[in-house]
Amino acid sequence: MNRTERLYALVDELRAIAPRPRTVGWLAARFAVSRRTVQRDLQALMETGVPVRNAAGRHGGWFVDRDGTLPPINLTAAEALAVAAALAGAEDGTPFSAAGPAAMRKLAAALGESAAAEVRALTGRIHILPARTAPDVLDAVEQAVARQQVAWIRYADSAGRTSEREVEPSGLLAAAGDWYLLGWCRSRSAGRGFRLDRIRAAELRDEPCVPRPIAALDHGLAQRARHAETLRSLSDSSRD
Template sequence: MNRTERLYALVDELRAIAPRPRTVDWLATRFAVSRRTVQRDLQALMATGVPVRAEAGRHGGWFIDRNATLPPINLTAPEALAVAAALAGAENATPFSAAGRGAMRKLAAALGESAIEEVRALTDRIHVLPSRTVPHVLAAVEQAVAQRRVVWIRYADAAGRESEREVEPGGLLAAEGSWYLIGWCRTRRAGRGFRLDRIRAAELRDEPAPDHAISRLDHDLAGRARHAESLRSLSGSR
């Protein structure tokens, strides 16, 4: 068993008995390596973001948080290329794209050499121009949607006129090449769509937001999204 195989096997072993721990001695015996090697492997896993933790004490050891990681996923070569293309094409203004770089590294680590070369060749041919979306704005919007919390924004309309809003987020919508925050605007007392690249500033509030369905908040944008999906379905059936 080489080191890469052992690292995956370590994660599988810890996940299988989670949340109970395994001692370093037990793992060293299990994988027929030294205690020092196991310690080094566990530290390497932590450095790559795998949620392995050490627990001190008589009954302590190393364990993994099953809620913080996914089980192994076996991708075919075409599926791996599809995921790689999506990650490579995710610009900085795409919601939740910040984690894409780490996902790309993990995807590459899980593939064979030939597949890795295909992924590298594909991603080298995908380029995304810089976005005007402010990074801290995107982070606040992501958290507002994920945690269902009210968010304050300073928004500029198509003419550049700015206004301040408090928004109860319903979700995110991609339409006609742009991303929108869809939510209930307390200022206008109506559902609205806010283009992310026109949000000049954003601050997350501590206040929980009511549950809103996108289709009920912005009929126009949601309708266009459904129309585009219908066209894709029709095209794919031909």
Template structure:
């Protein structure tokens, strides 16, 4: 068993035993390695964000917090490459992408050596030029959508006219390389789409908002995006003739 396989096995053993702890000595005997090696492996798992914890005392040991860990997922090689490509292609301005590097490390650790090497080789060939978003905006938008909280934004439209809005978020939409916050704009009393790279500032409110259906909120925006995509496609077709 190589180190990658042992790290994965340690996580599975601790998850299966939870909430009972396992001692370093027990784990060392289980996997035929030294106590120092097990201690180093457990420390490495903690550093990569795996919810591994240590409980001191005579009946203590190492355990994993089941409430903060997902159950094991068995991926085929093709599925692992699809996940790896999606993670590698997520630029810094993509919502919820901050956890991507840690997820990539865990994915590689869960794969066999040959599959992990194939994943690493693929991600080395994927390069993304990130779009610009104002500092601190993206985490606020992520929380507003995930927690269904009202968000205040300062927004610049395509003519660079600035306005302040309170928005009840419905969700996120990506189209033509841009990300949009779709929500109910209290100022306009209508559904609106706000391009994230035009949001200049954002603050999360404590006020919860009602759940709103995305199709009702993004209908106009979706129509504009489809028209723009159609025009671009026609332009490309004319250029190739």
């Protein structure tokens, strides 16, 4: 077993018994390596972001947070290419794209050499222009949607007029190359769609909210959201 195989096997072993721990001595015997080698491997896993933890004490040892990892997933070559294309096509400024490069590296590492080479060749042919959404704005919007918390935003309409809003986020919508934050605008007491590249500033409020379904935001929004031009009009109407 080479080191790469052993690293994957270590995670699988710890995940299989989580949340119970394994000692370094037990892992060393299991993989027929020295305790020092196991310590180096576990440290390497931690540095790459794998949620491997160490608990001290008589019944302590190393364990993995099962909520922070996924079990092994067997992808066909076609499925791997589909995932790779989606990751490569995610603009730097689109929601939740920050973790894309790390996910791509893990995908390539999990594939056989021929499949990994095909993935690298495919992603090398995909080119995306940088997005226009500011990183701090994107981070606040991502957290608001993921945590279901109220967001404060400073928004500019199509004419450049700005206004400040408090939004109860319901979700994100992509249409015709643009991303929108959908939610209940407290300032207008109505459902609104805010184009991310028009949000000039955003902050996460320490206030939870219950996401409203699109139909509850606007009875016609669910239908209109299927058409990019109508959605643009909805975003522009945020100035009223």
